[in-house]
Amino acid sequence: MENVRPFPHQADHDDLNLLDSERFVLGTAMNDARTVHIMRGLIRGADFSKPAHELIWNTICALVDRGAATLYTSVAAELDRTKELRRAGGLPYLTILADYVGGGDADHWASKVRAASDLRTEADLGRRIVQAATAEGAEPGVSVTFIDDYLQRQKERAAGRSGDPADALLAELLDASSLDNMPVLEPLVGDLLHLDSLARIIGPSGHMKSFVVIDIAAHVGTGKPWHGHHVRQGTVVYLVAEGARGIRKRVRAWEKHNGVKMDHVLFMPRPVQTRGPEWDTFIEAMRRLQPALIIIDTQARVSVGVEENSNTELGIVVERLDDLRRATEACVLVIHHTGHIGEHGRGASAAKGALQSEFHVSKKGDNASNIIVTFKVGKQKDDEEGDDLQFGLKVVTLDGEQKPDGRPVTSVVLESLDLTQNGPLPGTAGYIAQQLDQAGVPAHYGRDRLRSECIRIGIQARTELLAEVARIRKHKTGQNGTEHLSPNLSPALPTTPDPIPGTGTGKTPGQTCPGQDGDSTGQAVDPTCPLPPPLGRGQVEQPAPCCTVCDTPLHGYRLDRGYTTCLEHDTPAA
DSSP states (O other), X not given: OTTOOOOTTOOHHHHHHHHHHHHHHHHHHHHOTHHHHHHHTTOOGGGOSSHHHHHHHHHHHHHHHHTOOOOHHHHHHHHHHTTOTTTTTHHXXXXXXXXXXXXXXXXXXXXXXXXXXXXXXXXXXXXXXXXXXXXXXXXXTTXXXXXXXXXXXXHHHHHOTTSOHHHHHHHTOOOGGGGGGSOOOOEEETTTEESSEEEEEEEOTTSSHHHHHHHHXXXXXXXXXXXXXXXXXXXXXXXXXXXXXXXXXXXHHHHHHHTSOOTTEEEEOSOOOTTSTHHHHHHHHHHHXXXXXXXXXXXXXXXXXXXXXXXXXXXXXXXXXXXXXXXXXXXXXXXXXXXXXXXXXXXXXXXXXXXXXXEEEEEEOXXXXXXXXXXXXXXXXXXXXXXXXXXXXXXXXXXXEEOTTSOEEEEEEEEEHHHHOOSSOTTSHHHHHHHHHHTTOOTTOOHHHHHHHHHXXXXXXXHHHHHHHHHHHHHHTSSTTSOOOOTTSOTTOOOXXXXXXXXXXXXXXXXXXXXXXXXXXXOSOOTTSOOOOOOOTTOOOOOOOBOTTTOOBOOTHHHHTTBOSOGGGOOBOO
C-alpha cells in the first residue's frame, strides 16, 4: 500500500482497519479541538503508520498550541504555508478525513493507534535481535542492548507520549461530558465496602473489631451475603499483624457455625512494615494474586516507629497503603484503635481524608450472653451513611478440642440482631423476662428467687438487673398496663399512724393492719379490717404481689403508692 510504513505479518484488511483508526483520530481532532488534549496523552506523531498522517497530526497539535482552529480548512492553510500540503495528500484528502468523526470515542481510536505502534516497535525489536544473533561473527549478549534501549524508550513514553510532561498532565483533564466514561465504584459488600478503595474500621481496644473483620472476610471469601448485604465473592488476604495465635479458633468457630469451610481467605500471620523495603515486595505479591479484599490488622503494627500524631509521617503510611490499593484495585481495609476519649481514630487526622469509608465498632455488655456489638458507619465519601448494624455473640464449642483441665475450647461468632431478633435484645431485662416466661417461672418471683431460676435454666444475668426483670414480669400480669392487686386484698384498707415503738399497741412501722407484736410484715389480719369481695364465677384467685427484692407479699399502702418493694427495701417504682 502506498505511503505506509512496513508492518510485518499483517494482512491487508488489518492495514485498512489501522488506517481507519488513524483517520478517525485525525477527523475527530479536526472537528473538536478539545479532544486533542485527550489523545495527546496517548499518542504522538511517530505512532502513525502513514507518514502523511503523522504530518497532519503534528500540524493539528501546532495549531492547538497556538490557540488556533483545527478545522480541515485551517489545517490545509497551515500545510500550504509550510509547503507540506501536497505531501499530506492535498485538500481533497483533508476533506475526506474531516468526515471521519469518532464522536465521544477519541480515546478509543487513539488507543488503537497506540497499540498498533507498540506492536510495530516490538516486531522491529525482534527483527533486530534476530539479525544481530544470526549475523556473521555474532557474539552472545549483543542483543541485550536492544532490549535495554526498548525498555527505556517505553518507560519514557509511558511518562508522557508527547515527551512534554505538561502535555501529559493536560491530557488528563476531563470535561463534564467525559466524566461519564470514568469507572464507577464497584460494590464489594453492599454499599459499605468497594473495590479499589481505602477503608478503615476503628474502635476501642477489645471491642470486637477483629471479630467483625474476620466475619466480613469469611463472607467475601465464600460469597455469602453479609447480614443482609450483597457480597461480591473474591480472594481475601488477612495480614494478621497482632493476635495471630487466636485467629485459628475464630476461623474454626465461624466454619462450624455457618456449616461451610472458609475458602479463598489467606492469612499472613506477621506484620509487614509499610515504610520498610518488604512493603514493595508485599505489593508485588498482592498484584500477582489480585485479591478483592486486603485486611491490615492493625495500622499501628504495620507502622512501627511512625509518629502517629504527625500528619507528615502518617501521610507517608497512608500513601504506602494507597500504593497497595492502586497496584491491586482491591479494597484495602485497615483496623485501627480509637483514643482514650471519643470515637475518632487515634493519632493525626491525615488518614481520614484519604478514606472512602470509615466504620466504628463498639460493644456493650460484660459477657457473651448480653454483649451487643454495634457497627456504625462513620464516613461514606460517595454514599449515604446508612443505619447502624447490631450483632449479638454466640458461643461455639470447637469439636474435639479441650483445655488442659478438661474444659472445652470455645470461641464466639457474630449473629445479626437486625435480621433474626424480633423481640427484646439479648442481655436486656426484657429479654431475660421473656426467657423466664417461656420457662414457666412464676411471675411473682422476686430478685433472689429469680437468680436461682436463671441459674437453673442457664441464663446469665447480673444481680442488679434482676430487680428490673421482676418488675417487668409482674407488670405484665396486671390489667390495663398496671400491676394487678390480689383480689384477697382491698386497695382501700384503712391505715392508722405508726405507733411509737415499744408502746405495745401491736402495730409496727409498715403495717396496714394490726398484727403480732414485733412483726413488721402485717401478715396477721385484724378482724376489724374489711374483707375482700368474694370471687365471682370463673374467677381465679391471684397470688399477692411480692417485694421484688426479698419476695415478701406486699399489702395496703405499699401497693396504693406504687411501691414494688417492702419497707425494708424501700424503693419506689420507676
